[in-house]
Amino acid sequence: MWQGADRRDYLAAERTLLAWIRTGLALMGFGFVVARCRLEPHLSELALR
Template sequence: MADPRVFFAAERTLLAWIRTGLTIMGFGFVVARFGLFLRLFVAQR
């Protein structure tokens, strides 16, 4: 990887994968919390 463009392209790809993973984890957290909210909402009725 003597060409810095190759290094920066690989770094951009890695950062994109990290960003995607964090987004998916955040979405999973929101879905789980929404499920708990629905369970509490139904239990109160």
């Protein structure tokens, strides 16, 4: 079925895809944290009024 170089290339492509997915999820998570930190002072300001 899979021969040496073909298997290696396939697994390398799969690792690359998984790395891109992991990077995208990390960036999305970081974006949510930044958005939450920026909104929090504004919301606490409204609560004090």
